[in-house]
Amino acid sequence: MSFALTILGSSGALPAFGRFPSSQYLTIQNQHFLIDCGEGAQMQLMKYKIPVHKINRIFISHLHGDHYLGLMGLLFSMHLQKRVNDLYLHAPKGLDEIILLQLKYSKSTLSYTIRFHLFDPEQPTTLFENEAVSVETIPLLHKLPCAGFLFREKQKPFKLDKEKLLPSMKLQHLALLKTGADVYDESGKLLYQNSDFTLPPAPSYSYAYCSDTAWNEKMIDQLKKY
Numbered sequence: 001m002s003f004a005l006t007i008l009g010s011s012g013a014l015p016a017f018g019r020f021p022s023s024q025y026l027t028i029q030n031q032h033f034l035i036d037c038g039e040g041a042q043m044q045l046m047k048y049k050i051p052v053h054k055i056n057r058i059f060i061s062h063l064h065g066d067h068y069l070g071l072m073g074l075l076f077s078m079h080l081q082k083r084v085n086d087l088y089l090h091a092p093k094g095l096d097e098i099i100l101l102q103l104k105y106s107k108s109t110l111s112y113t114i115r116f117h118l119f120d121p122e123q124p125t126t127l128f129e130n131e132a133v134s135v136e137t138i139p140l141l142h143k144l145p146c147a148g149f150l151f152r153e154k155q156k157p158f159k160l161d162k163e164k165l166l167p168s169m170k171l172q173h174l175a176l177l178k179t180g181a182d183v184y185d186e187s188g189k190l191l192y193q194n195s196d197f198t199l200p201p202a203p204s205y206s207y208a209y210c211s212d213t214a215w216n217e218k219m220i221d222q223l224k225k226y
């Protein structure tokens, strides 16, 4: 599945039997994201057989404990499992101090590097973008600075209609058709009309994670674009 969400926990701050505080695991086209990391998230990651070593980005919405108190244990487990890849940690300012203090007093040096990307939850900001996906913050209204996250797949390539392709087509022509463009020769003459040789791209999906918030009308404009 190229776009899949696993809810690891959705409970509030106080313990509830059989439920876990906020944490979600999202995969988009073989990219692996963890969103919030409440207590017990590691147990849930194991339960669902999630490949933790593939998680390269963690997004923390705010600094209430039910959204990040599972993080330190997870970071230490990654160290014990000899992780080497950098881990990108997107969070409001302050989480860096919390983590570095615990590392300091446990005299720990992790086997991998944490790259902190601290953001201001009050401003919509693009946190991450590559050829397949973008992630931006959604400002929320809460007792602490708090942001949700909007994950958005970019448009996927057009599919080549193999039955209609011609032997005369070169690789660069096929590459152009996949982008949705028509193909012209050097003199500007139309060689291949895109719609004659392609099928529409697979649909692109988006997912908005809005954790703790009061009603916030401003959110509507940001979300309805998608």
Ligand SMILES: [Zn+2]
Pocket: 062, 064, 142, 212
């Ligand atoms: Zn909260």
